[in-house]
Amino acid sequence: MFYNSFDAWWWPFVFITLAGVLPTMVWRWAGALLVGNLDEDSQGLLFVRCLATSLVAAVIAQFVFYPNGALSEIPMLVRASAALFGFAVFLRSGQKLIWGILSAEAVLFLGVMLTSL
């Protein structure tokens, strides 16, 4: 079964539901149903938070190291330095998000300019 399998108007919607919506949504519902009576300060919740945080961090790394689209045209070294520099500025600036983001963007553009000279 492929995206182009049927020529009916409804097929792409069924395809998107089966290939994209349900495989994403079931995990949210599973989480809501399985959480039980986890306490806000319990060890179990800390474990769950560690798992969630680490999984999201792996997603972040994916954006930096294996991106798709326009970002993949930019050299990996530039992407990695921009991300690390931005994060360092964020930490040094007393955890101001905006400084981290602006400095990461600055290094990204600077790096692209330097590497395309």
Place this chain on the structure above:
Amino acid sequence: MPQQQNSSSVYDWSWFARGAVNLFSLPALILLSAFISLGGLAREAGLSLGELLFMVPLIWALPSHLILVAGIVAQAPLPAIALAVGLASIRMMPMTMALVPVIKVEGSRSWHMLLASSLVSITAWVHTLAKAPNIPRRGRLPYFLGFAMTMMVVTTITSGIVYQLAATFPPLFMAGLYFLTPVYFACSIWKTSKVKAEYLALGLGFILGPIAALYFPQASILIGGVLGGCLAFLFHFVVSKPGKANVL
């Protein structure tokens, strides 16, 4: 229904609007920028406008969107795309499990949590966890819904407008927009973390994810992420006294 007690009264709905006005905040702008790129991507992939408007709010997870669109472009079979999307979305389960105890109140029904969980995404999750300590418990679920629903409507409309205009931006501009997301996620999660193990989990996931990608390119997020999370918790368990959160 035997008892017609108004279950919505357990929440303080005045917080819904306060969540919604975050439309003009940093996380909202960053999320918008990501969906600008998605609108363009969907058009290039040959999806119809209706399909895009269907997919954005119902999937509501940028990595899943990107995998689905890439799969459609590559003409991959349905089960293969569903598997890739499913593997990349497992994080939604621990994310939801971490959010529910924070937004739940006495009198919350499980369908409230099911409904709220449908709106979990990294941005809304981080944002709500960060703000929750300053929100009375009864206002947290409304705040989360207000934020997430507004984001959903605005990003869907924005991606549709980008699609419709066939707006073409210089690649460097698009790359810059796209790059906002990972930096924002990393900084805001760091800021929200309270316990040493969470900082460690962030660092380990960031390092182990790409390493896992060398060996398991299809499941790197899952393998690197789960390994990083387990190691971080193990560290916490060994270093700190059990039963006591090791606060930094």
